Amino acid sequence: MPDLISRLTYPELNVAFEKFKLTQNDINESITEKSLGYIGQALVTICVRLYVQSVPISSVPAQVKAPDIVQEDSPTVVITGGEEEELSMKHFGALLTGRSPLCIRRDDMTGVAVAPGVATARFTFRRRHLFWSVLLGPSIVTQPRSLAFLDRGGRMLLEHPLKRSPGIHATYEEKTDKLCGVWRRVPREYKRLLRDGSLYVALIWGDERNNSMDKALSGRINRYPALSTEMFTTLLEPENPPASIVNGACDDYRTLGQEGGWWGGTAIVTGAAGAAPSLHLAIIYNGIFTLSARDQSVRVLLTLPERNQTIIDEIQKVPKPGYEMNILEVSTPVSAAELRSLSRGRLLLAVQEVGTVERRIVGAVRQKAACEVYHACLVAERAPASPAPEGLALIYIDKEGSLVYDIQVDNLGISDPKITLVEEQGKRHSQVEILDTRVGVLARPSARIFPPLYEDQLAVHIGADAGPPILRGRLLSRSLPDAAGLGPALLRRTDARTPTTLTPMAGLAWLSVDSLCGIQYEVVVTGATGAWSSWLETHSGSARALGGAEGCVLEPAPAELAALQAGTAHLNVRAADNVTQLLRTRVPQISVPQSCLPTVPWTSDNELGAGYSPTHVEAPPPDNSLTNTASCYYAGRFYEDGAQWMSTESCQMCGCVHGVLRCDAVRCPRVTCATPTIQPPGQCCPICTNSTTAVWNESHGCHLAGQYHAPGSSWHPYLVPDGYDLCAVCTCDFATRQVRCPRVRCPPLRCAEKDAYRPDKKACCRVCPEEKIKKVEEETPKDQGAPRTAEEILAEGGCKFPDGPLPNGKEVHPSIHSHGEQRCVTCRCKDGEVTCVRKRCGRAACARRRRGDSCCACARHRRQRAPRPAPS
Numbered sequence: 001m002p003d004l005i006s007r008l009t010y011p012e013l014n015v016a017f018e019k020f021k022l023t024q025n026d027i028n029e030s031i032t033e034k035s036l037g038y039i040g041q042a043l044v045t046i047c048v049r050l051y052v053q054s055v056p057i058s059s060v061p062a063q064v065k066a067p068d069i070v071q072e073d074s075p076t077v078v079i080t081g082g083e084e085e086e087l088s089m090k091h092f093g094a095l096l097t098g099r100s101p102l103c104i105r106r107d108d109m110t111g112v113a114v115a116p117g118v119a120t121a122r123f124t125f126r127r128r129h130l131f132w133s134v135l136l137g138p139s140i141v142t143q144p145r146s147l148a149f150l151d152r153g154g155r156m157l158l159e160h161p162l163k164r165s166p167g168i169h170a171t172y173e174e175k176t177d178k179l180c181g182v183w184r185r186v187p188r189e190y191k192r193l194l195r196d197g198s199l200y201v202a203l204i205w206g207d208e209r210n211n212s213m214d215k216a217l218s219g220r221i222n223r224y225p226a227l228s229t230e231m232f233t234t235l236l237e238p239e240n241p242p243a244s245i246v247n248g249a250c251d252d253y254r255t256l257g258q259e260g261g262w263w264g265g266t267a268i269v270t271g272a273a274g275a276a277p278s279l280h281l282a283i284i285y286n287g288i289f290t291l292s293a294r295d296q297s298v299r300v301l302l303t304l305p306e307r308n309q310t311i312i313d314e315i316q317k318v319p320k321p322g323y324e325m326n327i328l329e330v331s332t333p334v335s336a337a338e339l340r341s342l343s344r345g346r347l348l349l350a351v352q353e354v355g356t357v358e359r360r361i362v363g364a365v366r367q368k369a370a371c372e373v374y375h376a377c378l379v380a381e382r383a384p385a386s387p388a389p390e391g392l393a394l395i396y397i398d399k400e401g402s403l404v405y406d407i408q409v410d411n412l413g414i415s416d417p418k419i420t421l422v423e424e425q426g427k428r429h430s431q432v433e434i435l436d437t438r439v440g441v442l443a444r445p446s447a448r449i450f451p452p453l454y455e456d457q458l459a460v461h462i463g464a465d466a467g468p469p470i471l472r473g474r475l476l477s478r479s480l481p482d483a484a485g486l487g488p489a490l491l492r493r494t495d496a497r498t499p500t501t502l503t504p505m506a507g508l509a510w511l512s513v514d515s516l517c518g519i520q521y522e523v524v525v526t527g528a529t530g531a532w533s534s535w536l537e538t539h540s541g542s543a544r545a546l547g548g549a550e551g552c553v554l555e556p557a558p559a560e561l562a563a564l565q566a567g568t569a570h571l572n573v574r575a576a577d578n579v580t581q582l583l584r585t586r587v588p589q590i591s592v593p594q595s596c597l598p599t600v601p602w603t604s605d606n607e608l609g610a611g612y613s614p615t616h617v618e619a620p621p622p623d624n625s626l627t628n629t630a631s632c633y634y635a636g637r638f639y640e641d642g643a644q645w646m647s648t649e650s651c652q653m654c655g656c657v658h659g660v661l662r663c664d665a666v667r668c669p670r671v672t673c674a675t676p677t678i679q680p681p682g683q684c685c686p687i688c689t690n691s692t693t694a695v696w697n698e699s700h701g702c703h704l705a706g707q708y709h710a711p712g713s714s715w716h717p718y719l720v721p722d723g724y725d726l727c728a729v730c731t732c733d734f735a736t737r738q739v740r741c742p743r744v745r746c747p748p749l750r751c752a753e754k755d756a757y758r759p760d761k762k763a764c765c766r767v768c769p770e771e772k773i774k775k776v777e778e779e780t781p782k783d784q785g786a787p788r789t790a791e792e793i794l795a796e797g798g799c800k801f802p803d804g805p806l807p808n809g810k811e812v813h814p815s816i817h818s819h820g821e822q823r824c825v826t827c828r829c830k831d832g833e834v835t836c837v838r839k840r841c842g843r844a845a846c847a848r849r850r851r852g853d854s855c856c857a858c859a860r861h862r863r864q865r866a867p868r869p870a871p872s
Helices: 002-006 010-019 024-028 033-054 083-087 168-176 188-195 225-229 250-254 336-343 447-454 558-566 790-795 843-847
Strands: 090-096 119-126 129-136 146-150 156-161 179-183 200-205 215-222 232-238 265-272 278-285 296-304 309-318 326-333 348-353 356-367 372-380 390-397 403-410 418-425 428-435 439-442 458-463 471-474 476-479 489-493 506-513 519-526 533-537 543-546 550-553 570-574 581-586 632-634 637-639 644-647 652-657 660-665 702-704 707-709 730-732 825-830 833-838
Touching: 090 200, 090 225, 090 265, 090 278, 119 200, 119 215, 119 232, 129 200, 146 179, 156 179, 168 179, 168 390, 225 265, 232 348, 265 336, 265 356, 265 447, 278 296, 278 309, 278 348, 296 326, 309 326, 336 447, 372 458, 372 519, 390 471, 390 489, 390 506, 403 428, 403 458, 403 489, 418 447, 428 439, 428 447, 447 458, 489 570, 506 558, 506 570, 506 581, 519 533, 519 558, 519 570, 543 550, 558 632, 632 660
Parallel strands: none
Antiparallel strands: 090 119, 090 215, 119 129, 129 179, 146 156, 146 200, 200 215, 232 265, 232 356, 265 278, 278 326, 296 309, 296 348, 348 356, 372 390, 372 471, 372 476, 372 506, 390 403, 403 439, 418 428, 418 458, 458 471, 489 506, 489 581, 506 519, 519 550, 533 543, 533 570, 570 581, 632 637, 644 652, 652 660, 702 707, 825 833
């Protein structure tokens, strides 16, 4: 290695550093600590290139008497280069079994034992990043400690620890049984290995404390065309696994006639719904052939065990079985019921050599292996009155095939909206599913949902029970990285709203911090008519322009990382002038690696600096031997658990609760003064002096619970973690400097105690239910044949309606412009309120529904899946 480093020239370093966005000053003068991680990647890249050029790579000797023998390397898919290919998404896969030709070695060149079991991996290359996901077979009960990328010679290029990042990433991995991550900024040399089929992936088991390698499971990364349309996945394991395998180094498996560990396979399944549903299976497998196999045939069985039904039973001849990898494809038409069974994980796939079942491999069909979520900006269909509604949707599929969804809306205007998943193909829209709540799990989704979801043709419609949707947005796929934060944040409109005559806007933002302290971001905006830019703002008021809709800030400022950790950063979208704010959101708390946070020296005073009021934080300096996990970081300072303080710059009251920072806007109580109020510098609320001759003096005031309050000020008590207590108002008397905190006096109730209720959980007083005013009958009779006026109809309990006022108790079918009368919807007026319902039929009526009754909307009755019986 020293010889290799000595061969690195200064121009080569310049080229390498330019790849990682480092400047000439970084090379010549001051290289920061955070640059070292990227410089290390550059050095490793050049060292590997020189090493590969200087050391010839020998192929693995063929095993003459081993099963599934080939005399040359297993086939790989050749990938051509080009600028268009560099920018497009590419899909790769890997099968990890004991038959990999790769021998992983430790630093002392001893081989690592091959782990028992089977795994499969999927890779998506996008914008210089390689997103990966791994599925472990049921026989693997211990999760590996890391995932590694290696070249053909077994040299490790990158090792990624498999630790779940907090937030949506940990939740997603738990509910899908997948391992997810990303290799960011893949060097060009390694991309060439990927294109040439010379890049390998390995799962490594061992002790995390000393990074030992006790055993490993590896496989070659290849490109399979079927992965671009994958909808379901199967991991195939031996039905009769080997009772015992060699526990020695990987070289022991290359002994002539020795069994090469576990065998297995994976299947890429694509299902097409519609008038003629069909299935296509691309199966990658090894190890099913016996020693004498040369030109043998393979039998593929796809069955529905619970009904003893066979869907596929096909035999294909294999001219030359391969030791590491074999590929076959099967296509067949299926029924709609079989497609539903496929989407719910009920089908079983088996592959075996014809006439030999000892080495048969089987596995259940489940959802696709890629770590993907689907998000959508929900934008108003037409320009409504201010404020405009906005929202976002997040959806993914769990390991049971259920649909997990989270819908966030703002300013919608209706309390119980109808949320519908709609397939949009041009001008043709067809309803697929109805979601009962805004957040939940759809246990048994229709099989029709998956083709449009995976093809970016599924949209979310939100509106009333009848009429066009109020909000809509199309779901788009997104690879889930290793640090996805708490999920997307809804970009809300700012106070300087765009005119309602323009196209409504909506947006969402993803932010995370990777292991090298880089800030990853992705901003999605819908409805923007011109150019826009995104900006990251911290609590100190500084703003950083983010280049493009997505990217990475390689070396953020310490204050920016601290603000993301504390949850006080904001992201806003500005117009082309970079001044006018269009959308804005407060970024949720993001888990930042401890090594990325700034080291702040502890000081004994309580001053935060100019503009900050004193606080009651008077804890001793932290113990350097232990990590204070319950502290909070804000404005360049750490606060102990339970502390509270006020920032007068942003007028926020903050508290630290078990290491979680909570900040609320200052709530100013109403003040009644005999004289005009004053608002001194550094104060957020007006102060009542009650004297025309009073002189402001900030040296004296009141103290309560360690907090300083200016004389004459009023405030609501702030309690951690509940926030402001709006039922009490404290005052600091301007003359006596005494604090009084009387609670709000509730007016006497005019109803029984049992009938009174609180309007909301934080309401200070209970109220009585409203009493309906009885109508007074007219004393003089009137002509019953004379038409009534609109005022008379409304006075008698009628309702306002677009087609004219409705009398109380009247039922009509509404009419919608350009759609005509809606015969399937019935609106009824009752005591001044209009209720519209869509016609629905009972279960019996749905079973014998007459032809021509297009209004009979039959609800799907979902039954809970019975728990699987415990193995005996």
